Amino acid sequence: MVVAVVAPPPFALSSPESQGDDALMAAIAQGDTIAFRVLMERWWPRVFAFLVRALAHRSDAEDLTQETFLRLVRAASRYEPEGRFAAWLFRIAGNLARAEMRRRRVRGWLTGVARVQDDAVLESLPAPRAFDPDGPLANAEIRAALAHALARLPERQRLAVLLRYFEDLPLREVAAALGIRERAAESLVARGTARLRRALAAHRPRP
């Protein structure tokens, strides 16, 4: 009698869509373009959403999202699979956002142009139909107030709030993405949220 030993299917046979981020990164490091495409489709909208609110500028966010993924490819061979892909990816995106903010500050000093431009903030918002008519942002005024308040938060507070609430990252990962201690991340999120609460107070529906 012959006993057939069935080996587990090799890694490559499982569909890339079902693979975790770490496995996809390992495949990207080997030059697998399909794995890269799957990972990009999975994370592109999240990175874009993070950057568009961090910079309050749609086309800048688009450029930097692209740059984030190009850097991801370049750094794939150095990625250590520790199950913290989100923190790693948002660290790249956050560093790019901070570099852009620095450039804006220098441009602001040289040209006298305000760092936050109200028009750009409003233009960066999605079309009204993107919002749930029964949701908390059904009112255009509240949407604008929130976007302006976010754009005016200090740089690190803004990034921490976005990572915590937009991306729903735990504080440990927020801290890893910003390269700070967890306590510092918690403090940044708390201070940022407090500022947002004050900024939105005027728009709160009266009971």
Next chain:
Amino acid sequence: MQDDSALPTIDEVDAALVALGRADRDAAPTPNWSIFVRHLNRPTLAARVPLALTGVLRPMAEFGRPAVAGTLVATLAGVALGTWLADTFDRGPTATALASTDYTGSTLLDGDPAGLDAYLVDAGSSDAAADDTLPSGSKGGR
């Protein structure tokens, strides 16, 4: 100071941020895949240039990093400043004083072309030569 009851709760702010985040994600543009394909298919640096040159170019690329470039500039500026200061102090102020009268005793070294060696040999011993340089009253020590 604002009354806390007038402020939206943290949950309300959280819900607003989540709603904005979802709308931003839905409105994200589709990625331009062709840019990435071009980048992914581009031959690596090692494939494009000879290995020896790659070995030089890679470390040179480190100087493009702001921290490394800044350190290099500061070091060069420090060395340049140090060199300039050392040169200035080494030269010192220009001497303009002139002796008003010739002092014959100065021929100890200047007047004898053979210099100090010849003088010491002539004196017989270095001690005697040293004694000769002392004022006449102080010869012989105590």
